[in-house]
Structure formats: C-alpha cells, structure tokens
Amino acid sequence: MGYKITKKENLSAIDFFMEVEAPHVAKSWKPGQFVVLIVDEKGERVPMSVYYAEDGKIGMFIRRHGVTTFKLWYEKNVGDKILSVAGPLGKPIEVKHYGNVVFAADAVCAQAECYATLKAMKEAGNYTIAIHSFENRDNVYPERFLAKSVADEFYITTEDGSVGRKGHYLDVVKELIEQDKVDIVFAGGKLGSLKKLAELTGSYGIPTIVTVRQIMVDGTGMCGSCRILYDGEVKFVCRDGPMFDAHKVDWDDVIKRDARFVEQQNLARERYIAKLREKGVI
Amino acid sequence: MTRKKPKIIKERVPTPEVPVEERVKSFVEVNLGYDFASAVKEAERCIQCPPEYASCIKGCPVHINIPGFIGKLIEHRDDPKKAVKEALKVIWSDNTLPGVTGRVCPQEEQCEAPCVMGKVGDPINIGKLERFVADYARTHGIEEELLREFVSNGNDIKGKVAVVGSGPAGLTCAGELAKMGYKVTIFEALHKPGGVLVYGIPEFRLPKEILNKEIAKLRELGVEIKLDHIVGKTITLEELLEEYDAVFIGTGAGTPKLLNIPGILLDRIYSANEFLTRVNLMKAYEFPEYDTPITVGKKTIVIGAGNTAMDAARSALRLGSEVTIAYRRGREDMTARIEEIQHAEEEGVKFEFFLSPVEFIGDENGKIKAVKFEKMKPLEERDAKGKRKIVGTGEYVTLEADTVIIAIGLEPNKIISEEASSLKTNPDGTLVVDKNLMTSIPGVFAGGDAIRGEATVILAMGDGKKAAKSIDEYIRKKHLSA
Numbered sequence: 001m002g003y004k005i006t007k008k009e010n011l012s013a014i015d016f017f018m019e020v021e022a023p024h025v026a027k028s029w030k031p032g033q034f035v036v037l038i039v040d041e042k043g044e045r046v047p048m049s050v051y052y053a054e055d056g057k058i059g060m061f062i063r064r065h066g067v068t069t070f071k072l073w074y075e076k077n078v079g080d081k082i083l084s085v086a087g088p089l090g091k092p093i094e095v096k097h098y099g100n101v102v103f104a105a106d107a108v109c110a111q112a113e114c115y116a117t118l119k120a121m122k123e124a125g126n127y128t129i130a131i132h133s134f135e136n137r138d139n140v141y142p143e144r145f146l147a148k149s150v151a152d153e154f155y156i157t158t159e160d161g162s163v164g165r166k167g168h169y170l171d172v173v174k175e176l177i178e179q180d181k182v183d184i185v186f187a188g189g190k191l192g193s194l195k196k197l198a199e200l201t202g203s204y205g206i207p208t209i210v211t212v213r214q215i216m217v218d219g220t221g222m223c224g225s226c227r228i229l230y231d232g233e234v235k236f237v238c239r240d241g242p243m244f245d246a247h248k249v250d251w252d253d254v255i256k257r258d259a260r261f262v263e264q265q266n267l268a269r270e271r272y273i274a275k276l277r278e279k280g281v282i
Numbered sequence: 283m284t285r286k287k288p289k290i291i292k293e294r295v296p297t298p299e300v301p302v303e304e305r306v307k308s309f310v311e312v313n314l315g316y317d318f319a320s321a322v323k324e325a326e327r328c329i330q331c332p333p334e335y336a337s338c339i340k341g342c343p344v345h346i347n348i349p350g351f352i353g354k355l356i357e358h359r360d361d362p363k364k365a366v367k368e369a370l371k372v373i374w375s376d377n378t379l380p381g382v383t384g385r386v387c388p389q390e391e392q393c394e395a396p397c398v399m400g401k402v403g404d405p406i407n408i409g410k411l412e413r414f415v416a417d418y419a420r421t422h423g424i425e426e427e428l429l430r431e432f433v434s435n436g437n438d439i440k441g442k443v444a445v446v447g448s449g450p451a452g453l454t455c456a457g458e459l460a461k462m463g464y465k466v467t468i469f470e471a472l473h474k475p476g477g478v479l480v481y482g483i484p485e486f487r488l489p490k491e492i493l494n495k496e497i498a499k500l501r502e503l504g505v506e507i508k509l510d511h512i513v514g515k516t517i518t519l520e521e522l523l524e525e526y527d528a529v530f531i532g533t534g535a536g537t538p539k540l541l542n543i544p545g546i547l548l549d550r551i552y553s554a555n556e557f558l559t560r561v562n563l564m565k566a567y568e569f570p571e572y573d574t575p576i577t578v579g580k581k582t583i584v585i586g587a588g589n590t591a592m593d594a595a596r597s598a599l600r601l602g603s604e605v606t607i608a609y610r611r612g613r614e615d616m617t618a619r620i621e622e623i624q625h626a627e628e629e630g631v632k633f634e635f636f637l638s639p640v641e642f643i644g645d646e647n648g649k650i651k652a653v654k655f656e657k658m659k660p661l662e663e664r665d666a667k668g669k670r671k672i673v674g675t676g677e678y679v680t681l682e683a684d685t686v687i688i689a690i691g692l693e694p695n696k697i698i699s700e701e702a703s704s705l706k707t708n709p710d711g712t713l714v715v716d717k718n719l720m721t722s723i724p725g726v727f728a729g730g731d732a733i734r735g736e737a738t739v740i741l742a743m744g745d746g747k748k749a750a751k752s753i754d755e756y757i758r759k760k761h762l763s764a
C-alpha cells in the first residue's frame with residue numbers, strides 16, 4: 001500500500017519538488033488536471049497540481065504551508081511512501097491554436113502548471129509566453145524547473161527586483177497587452193492577483209482562464225467544499241474546474257472561502273513545529 | 283419442528299443502550315444489541331407465520347425468510363453456535379450484509395410494519411435479531427466457517443469483472459461474483475472502501491469494525507480493491523470493457539444538492555456530505571491529532587429531516603454544539619428511521635417544523651450568523667409520495683446560527699456518464715437499466731443509488747446481488763457464443 005517517493009529536491013526558501021510513483025494517474029493525466037494526496041493514516045486530503053506525468057511517475061511543486069506539506073518535507077524521503085494519490089481530477093485545459101498564449105504564475109501551484117501547459121500549447125502551434133513571479137531572490141526556483149525551454153518569450157519577476165524584472169506578472173501582462181501581443185492569458189497562484197488580473201484583462205477584453213484554488217475534501221464532486229459562484233451559479237471547482245473564465249468568478253467570495261480554516265491550520269502548524277523542535281529537527 | 287404454541291408476549295425484549303450523558307460525548311455505538319439469551323427470548327415472541335403468508339417477508343425489499351431465520355434461533359436454543367450458523371445461512375441466501383442492514387434498515391416501514399404481532403403489541407424486533415445473528419457470527423468465527431461452504435469449489439476462473447464503487451451495491455456484487463468463481467476487481471475513487479457506509483454513516487450508528495470485516499471477507503474471496511481510481515478520469519469505462527468481461531457500476535448518489543438561495547457561500551455552511559466526510563472518513567473530531575479540520579460553533583441548524591440530517595445533527599451535537607433540525611414539512615413527514623429520530627431527541631436535538639430557508643445571513647467576516655426562513659403550512663392535498671403538500675405563508679422568522687448543515691438530498695455523480703457518452707441517463711442523472719440491470723452499453727450493469735437516486739442500503743445490496751446473477755448469465759452466454 002502506498003505510493004513511493006522517487007525524487008525530492010528543494011526549489012527555494014519555501015517550495016520543494018517531489019516525484020511520486022503513481023502509474024494510474026500518470027497514464028491519463030493532462031495539463032490542467034490535479035491530484036488529491038494523503039500523506040499518512042492521519043492525513044488530510046489535499047489537492048496538488050502536477051508539474052509533469054511520465055513513466056508512471058508524477059512530479060509536483062509543493063509549498064511548505066502547514067502540517068501536510070511539512071510532513072512531506074520533514075518526514076518523507078526518497079524511498080518512503082505516501083498513503084494515497086488519487087487522480088487525475090478536474091477537467092483538462094483546452095489545448096488548441098489560440099495565437100499568442102501567456103501563462104502567468106505567482107505561487108507554487110501555477111509555477112508547476114506553467115511548463116506542461118505551455119509545452120502543449122507550443123505543440124499546438126501557439127506563440128508561448130511564460131511569466132514566473134516570485135517575491136524575492138530566495139524564493140526563485142532554479143531555471144531548469146521553469147518553463148524556459150517551451151517558451152518563446154520568458155520572464156522572471158521579483159517584487160524587489162533582485163532577480164529578473166522588478167514587479168509582478170500583472171505589470172508584464174499589461175505591457176504585453178498594450179503591445180498587442182496577447183490573445184489569451186492562462187494564470188494561477190495567489191487569488192488576490194487573479195482578481196486583479198481579471199480586472200486588468202477584463203478591461204481590455206482579453207480571454208483569461210485561471211486555476212481557482214479552493215479548499216477541497218474528496219476532489220470528485222461529492223461534498224461541495226470547493227464551491228464557488230460562477231456567472232451567478234454554484235459550481236464545484238474540483239468537478240467543473242479547476243480552470244475557469246476569470247471574468248465570471250466572484251473573486252471576493254473565493255478569497256473569503258479560502259480562509260475558512262485559517263485558525264485551525266495555524267494551530268495545527270504551531271503544534272507540528274513544536275514537535276519538530278522537541279525532536280531537534282529544527 | 284415440534285414446539286409449544288408460543289404465548290403472546292406483547293412487549294419487546296429491550297436492547298440496552300449507552301446512557302445519553304455518556305454517548306453525547308463520544309462516537310461509540312449507541313445501541314448495544316441482544317446477547318444470545320435475550321435474542322432467543324425475543325425470537326420466541328414470533329408466532330412463526332408460514333413463509334407463504336408471512337407479511338414480514340413481503341415487507342422486506344429483498345424478501346429475507348424472516349420466520350425461517352428466527353425459527354432457527356428457537357429450534358437450536360440449546361446450541362448457540364448452531365442456532366446462529368443456521369440462522370445466518372437463511373439470511374445469507376437473500377442478504378449478505380446483515381450486520382449493516384440490521385442496523386440501518388428502516389425496519390418500521392418494511393419488515394416490522396406488517397408484522398402480525400404488531401396488531402396486539404410490539405412487532406417482533408426483526409432488525410435487532412438480524413443484527414444479533416450477524417454480530418454473533420462475526421465474533422465467534424461462524425461467518426468464516428459458513429463462507430468456506432458458500433464458495434464455489436474448483437479453481438478455474440469463469441471470467442473477469444470490474445466493479446465500480448465500493449458501497450453496499452458494489453461490495454455485494456463483488457462478493458457474489460467471487461463466490462461464483464469470477465475474478466473481481468473493485469475500482470473506488472476514495473482512499474477507503476465502503477461508500478456511504480464509511481464516509482456517511484457515523485461510528486455511533488455503524489461501527490467501522492463491521493465494515494472492515496466485510497472488506498476482509500471480500501479480500502479472502504480473492505477480490506482485488508483498487509483505491510484512488512476514479513472511473514471516467516483515472517480509467518475510462520471503455521478501457522475497463524477492453525480488459526474485463528463485464529462491468530458493474532455502483533457509484534451511488536454522492537453529489538449534494540445545495541440550496542439556491544443568497545448566502546450559500548458563507549463560511550460554516552456545510553453540505554451534510556462535507557460535514558460527515560470530514561468527521562467520519564477523515565476523523566476531524568480528533569483534530570489536531572488527525573490533520574483534517576472542522577469548525578462547529580455553538581448553535582447549529584441542520585436543514586432536512588432524513589437519515590443524513592439526523593447523522594449530521596447528532597455528529598454536530600457530539601462536537602459540542604446545540605443543534606436544531608429545521609424541516610419544511612411536519613413531524614410525520616420526516617424520512618429518517620424512527621430510531622434515529624428518537625435517539626436525536628433523547629440526545630437533545632431540537633426540532634422546528636414548517637420552516638423553509640430563504641436566505642443565509644452572514645457577518646462581516648463572511649461567516650454564517652442567522653438563517654431566514656419562510657413559515658410554511660400544510661394543505662390537505664398529498665403529493666405523489668403521500669406527503670401533505672405545503673405552501674408558503676408569507677411570514678418569516680430568523681433563527682440565529684453559527685453553523686449550518688444542508689441535508690436536503692443527493693443526486694448521482696456524473697463523472698462516468700459525462701465521459702462515456704453512450705451511457706444513457708434519466709433526467710435526474712440516474713442510469714437507465716433494463717430488468718436485468720444492464721445499462722444501455724452491453725456488458726455494463728448498474729445498481730444501487732446510481733440507478734435509484736437516494737435509496738437504501740438494502741436496495742443497493744439487493745441490486746448488487748441481482749446484477750451478479752445477470753452478469754453471470756451474460757458472461758456464460760458470451761462464452762457459449764464465442
């Protein structure tokens with residue numbers, strides 16, 4: 001029982017890369033789809049984006065957010081197993097010829113999705129533009145993990161300008177739109193940025209498809225934990241998404257629902273950190 | 283069989299229950315069931331109607347020979363093991379999950395409703411007797427013994443069957459086929475098998491131990507269970523048909539209906555499925571020892587009055603909240619099992635009738651703080667299900683709540699039917715099947731909530747059994763013509 005970890009590598013001050021054997025998922029995964037994993041018997045079901053799926057394995061980028069991801073980083077090493085990997089879940093991105101395609105990322109899930117999406121888009125004959133945004137130098141990933149090899153144009157931004165351009169993907173997207181270089185924007189990451197992106201591209205009428213992140217349980221459409229209001233209707237992110245037209249999402253509600261368990265998450269994280277200290281791990 | 287004509291004993295032999303004060307603090311099972319002596323005593327109340335006339339058999343959706351199994355308890359009263367083994371044999375020919383159905387069937391509407399004894403006193407406690415037979419057999423090695431006798435001898439495998447979903451329908455279908463000599467593989471989306479039995483129905487009503495034993499039995503029969511496999515995503519129906527001789531779909535009705543009223547996105551409004559899955563499957567009641575959180579405030583309103591609503595209400599109570607069930611119809615229209623309603627009332631759950639929610643009201647942080655209801659009133663006219671129709675009165679009341687659980691129903695999950703476009707569905711999302719439970723795709727069968735919408739465990743179990751027979755016939759014919 002369980003799924004073996006085959007690679008693990010730090011990416012930055014906050015994120016890491018992990019590869020897991022999951023042949024059932026790898027066989028049918030397509031860009032845009034995600035998995036739900038459980039670390040151990042006491043674990044939570046958490047959704048994760050997929051960086052790649054090949055040879056029976058899936059790669060993931062993971063942020064050290066809280067208990068689940070701390071367990072993955074501090075307790076699980078190459079050769080160890082995690083309890084469950086279910087997927088692929090959600091609907092794949094529609095890959096076709098759009099023209100100039102931008103993929104913008106400013107948090108771990110989207111950094112993961114950028115490469116595979118643009119690879120598929122390039123193969124479908126699109127001109128591809130990758131924008132990876134990070135807060136600062138410490139958070140920037142090694143370049144081989146980014147989408148450079150599949151991007152016709154490639155940008156890294158940091159808020160303090162320590163690497164790449166100073167600023168955020170929002171600045172780059174705006175510039176590109178003004179140069180008339182954008183037919184469609186795909187994006188994911190921080191919900192606050194996605195809301196601003198929706199406002200920005202909405203004002204120019206540029207189609208914008210983004211990954212909506214919501215707290216999930218099953219990931220198969222049986223609980224409604226991940227519900228959002230989309231064009232005035234209740235939709236389940238896991239079943240009907242996770243990619244949606246950014247202009248039809250009620251962002252304020254999405255952002256509020258993302259914080260549903262903050263108190264509990266913080267409590268569990270503090271408790272876990274105290275345990276790590278006790279054991280002398282940190 | 284010679285025995286004295288039984289004296290009429292009007293009252294049931296009671297089953298002990300965990301005292302209210304104790305049980306509201308934990309998830310331990312509430313009803314403790316019979317021991318052998320009290321089971322025999324209750325059995326002896328049965329006047330043993332002949333099976334041709336027995337109204338209890340007619341009332342049972344799968345027509346278990348009820349006087350037959352009760353008779354075995356009476357007949358072998360001096361040899362508990364033999365009594366239970368013989369009784370279980372009778373039950374198993376129609377129902378393979380008596381430990382479950384003895385606990386969760388709405389007996390008062392089925393077998394016990396028409397019981398002749400009910401006309402003079404209490405009907406025979408058929409549910410608790412069924413449960414007793416299953417529990418005694420499970421804890422005394424009798425089940426294993428009988429299982430060995432039931433398995434088809436000879437080791438040539440008759441064919442390969444894929445079963446999708448591991449609820450009562452899927453588990454039963456898999457078990458029956460394995461006993462006939464088929465190689466069965468179950469594909470289950472979640473990380474634990476059992477369907478509603480594992481994620482929905484709480485421990486205090488159905489201890490997980492019973493389900494675990496059922497799963498262990500299946501594994502002994504050679505059934506393989508592939509967890510984390512979502513058919514339609516991980517593997518398609520078409521791919522299954524390439525590899526297997528036949529497929530059974532027992533995917534249930536797992537999608538919650540949510541109220542389409544303002545405020546539905548507020549925090550601390552859960553569907554009963556989300557709430558119960560967090561609590562039962564993920565053990566959120568042991569957070570932070572377990573990683574999955576749940577937040578329950580001081581005042582919970584549960585909307586709905588079926589088994590799901592009772593389970594959610596009693597779980598919320600055990601997590602420390604005051605709980606009110608708000609139902610748009612009247613008391614007599616509640617659809618939950620009587621025992622669950624009684625337990626809920628004993629435990630302090632309050633009931634409000636003729637209230638239909640119209641708006642969820644939130645605070646400045648996006649958390650629910652009250653629910654606005656329209657007061658309803660009943661009409662004389664009845665609907666198709668025999669319930670009194672209701673209409674709004676135009677009067678409103680607002681009840682405070684810091685947690686809301688919506689338990690107004692479930693519908694089939696569409697993952698498979700969306701992917702396999704040749705699989706015909708009804709407008710309500712249930713799968714179309716013929717009288718042999720075959721779907722519109724030859725070789726693909728279905729049963730349980732996937733074809734009925736929200737129904738019951740016993741009906742799902744019955745479908746699983748019937749589909750196994752149809753699948754056997756289908757595969758035999760296929761091999762014959764090949």
Ligand SMILES: Cc1cc2nc3c(=O)[nH]c(=O)nc-3n(C[C@H](O)[C@H](O)[C@H](O)COP(=O)(O)OP(=O)(O)OC[C@H]3O[C@@H](n4cnc5c(N)ncnc54)[C@H](O)[C@@H]3O)c2cc1C
Pocket residue numbers: 034044046047048049050060061062063064065066067068069070108109110112211212213214215216242262265266268269
């Ligand atoms: C479709 C989808 C795809 C996802 N893809 C990825 C992915 O590729 N990599 C990844 O690491 N995560 C991804 N996530 C988020 C992932 O589910 C969370 O990382 C996970 O729940 C964290 O669990 P935890 O127990 O470690 O932290 P939690 O205990 O859940 O959270 C701990 C703390 O971290 C913070 N936090 C939690 N989640 C987030 C978040 N998403 N963003 C910022 N802060 C947060 C909160 O402030 C919280 O207090 C995805 C989510 C969805 C819905």
Ligand SMILES: Cc1cc2nc3c(=O)[nH]c(=O)nc-3n(C[C@H](O)[C@H](O)[C@H](O)COP(=O)(O)OP(=O)(O)OC[C@H]3O[C@@H](n4cnc5c(N)ncnc54)[C@H](O)[C@@H]3O)c2cc1C
Pocket residue numbers: 385386387388446447448449450451452469470471472475476477478479482483511512513514532533534535536558589590591593619695697698729730731732736737738739740742
């Ligand atoms: C809270 C609650 C309480 C209840 N109480 C009672 C009661 O007291 N008495 C009673 O008789 N009935 C009760 N019911 C109803 C009863 O549980 C159901 O009628 C019964 O479980 C239906 O069985 P099933 O096998 O058809 O489906 P389910 O039990 O729903 O099982 C379906 C399984 O299929 C899996 N699945 C779904 N889609 C896929 C897919 N695409 N690929 C792989 N797997 C998939 C699901 O994860 C699930 O495990 C209750 C229901 C609920 C929700």
Ligand code: FES
Pocket residue numbers: 215216217218219220221222223224225226227236237238239
């Ligand atoms: S996570 Fe349960 S419905 Fe989406």
